[in-house]
Amino acid sequence: MARGMHSPPPMRLILFLALSLPAAAQDAPSWRFRAGDRFTWECRSEYTFSSMRTRDGVTSRVTSPQVEALTVVADVESVGDDGAARLAFEVTALSIDAVWHDTGMRARWDSKEDKDVVAGFVRYAAIVGHRFRALIAADGAIRELDGGEWPKDRDLPRKKRTSQGEEKAADTARDPTPARTWLELMFATTPRREAAWEKLLVVPAPEAFAFAADGRDKAGPHDCARTKFGTRAKAEDGKEVPVENRKKGRSWWSGRMGAVVKAEVEGREEAVRYRPGEYGEVRAEVEMKKREGR
Numbered sequence: 001m002a003r004g005m006h007s008p009p010p011m012r013l014i015l016f017l018a019l020s021l022p023a024a025a026q027d028a029p030s031w032r033f034r035a036g037d038r039f040t041w042e043c044r045s046e047y048t049f050s051s052m053r054t055r056d057g058v059t060s061r062v063t064s065p066q067v068e069a070l071t072v073v074a075d076v077e078s079v080g081d082d083g084a085a086r087l088a089f090e091v092t093a094l095s096i097d098a099v100w101h102d103t104g105m106r107a108r109w110d111s112k113e114d115k116d117v118v119a120g121f122v123r124y125a126a127i128v129g130h131r132f133r134a135l136i137a138a139d140g141a142i143r144e145l146d147g148g149e150w151p152k153d154r155d156l157p158r159k160k161r162t163s164q165g166e167e168k169a170a171d172t173a174r175d176p177t178p179a180r181t182w183l184e185l186m187f188a189t190t191p192r193r194e195a196a197w198e199k200l201l202v203v204p205a206p207e208a209f210a211f212a213a214d215g216r217d218k219a220g221p222h223d224c225a226r227t228k229f230g231t232r233a234k235a236e237d238g239k240e241v242p243v244e245n246r247k248k249g250r251s252w253w254s255g256r257m258g259a260v261v262k263a264e265v266e267g268r269e270e271a272v273r274y275r276p277g278e279y280g281e282v283r284a285e286v287e288m289k290k291r292e293g294r
Contacts, residue, residue: 029191030138032258033076033085039259040290041186043070045177047269051101051278064101066173070094070127072182076293083138089179090131096124098173105165107173116157120170126154127176134183140190140260148179174269177284178204185263185286189251191227198232203247203265203284208232219252219262220287227251231267244268261288 049064071093079085095110109121117125132147181204188201189211196212214228231246247267254261262285269280 029140029193029253030083030258031085031136031140031187031190033079033083033087033136033138034293035076035079035085037076037291037293039074039076039087039288040292041072041074041182041286042289043072043177043182043185043284043286044068045282045284047174047280047282049101049174049278049280053101062101064099064172066096066098068094068096068124068177070182077133084135084143085138086133086135088131088133091127091129094124094128096121096173098169100165100169100172103165103168105163105169107166107169109170116159118159118162118166118170120167120173122154122156122158123150123152124173124176125156126151132179136183136187139192140187142180142183142187145180145183148183150176150179174280178202180204181284182286185249185251185265185284186260186288189227189229189249189263190260191225191251191253201229201265207247208234208236209247209249214250217252219254222252222254222257222261224252224254224261227253229265257288257291259288259291262286 045068047066047068051062053062070091072089073092074087074089077086077088093111095108095112097106097108099106107118107121109117109125111125111128127150130151132145134142134146134148135144137143180202184201184203188199191213196210198208198210200206201209208231209229210232211227211229214226217224217226228248228250230248231241233241235241245268247265249263249265251260251263253259264283264285266283267281269282
């Protein structure tokens with residue numbers, strides 16, 4: 001063998017090194033956008049408001065559950081030399097189901113079934129058909145968001161025959177989950193090559209999270225690198241975050257798809273101030289249902 005030449009490492013050594021790498025490092029954590037691709041996501045949030053009520057001298061805790069579900073599609077309009085893509089989003093379907101805790105009365109609306117809407121749900125119905133654009137970097141960073149504020153009103157037929165309980169359930173429902181929160185779950189939970197890292201997520205307020213590779217797992221038909229994340233013990237201002245106020249979540253990255261195919265986060269809702277003994281708990285999830293054009 002010529003001087004300076006080295007024999008290649010044995011195949012067993014190469015395999016050992018590959019298996020020893022963190023899962024996020026084996027899957028290239030870079031979105032593979034292509035102009036003309038279309039993504040379809042199902043987005044779902046489950047929110048529960050919990051409060052104390054006293055009746056006839058008896059104090060008990062009552063809960064008001066609410067479930068919100070959206071279908072969001074996005075077309076890749078263009079891809080830059082650095083892999084960043086400009087996507088055009090549209091909300092194509094939405095449903096909302098809320099219960100008023102005092103009476104247990106319920107209000108429901110589904111864009112696929114209902115033509116009219118109770119007044120309190122107009123802010124949800126107004127979202128259907130809303131379009132916005134975003135510039136997403138190859139690493140999942142949200143560089144720009146244009147039109148991401150949900151419309152609050154729309155010229156829709158109002159439901160004429162309603163009960164007081166139905167109206168109250170709709171009126172007291174939590175506001176729709178912001179578009180930015182859905183995008184954070186879709187893209188900003190993309191893993192990195194490091195085994196652990198930190199970053200801000202807007203869910204719905206900016207919050208510092210610690211991320212870590214969490215092995216491999218299946219998400220539907222996809223073999224994925226799973227990532228876990230949770231609220232950092234100390235906030236950006238250095239103050240300790242109470243344990244009960246910390247959020248946690250997970251995401252699933254498919255190296256074959258070059259995309260986050262599922263992500264979820266749960267915890268107490270800190271965007272609203274409650275009275276003592278009252279709090280809200282939320283769980284939000286996004287799941288990619290289709291990627292067409294590949």
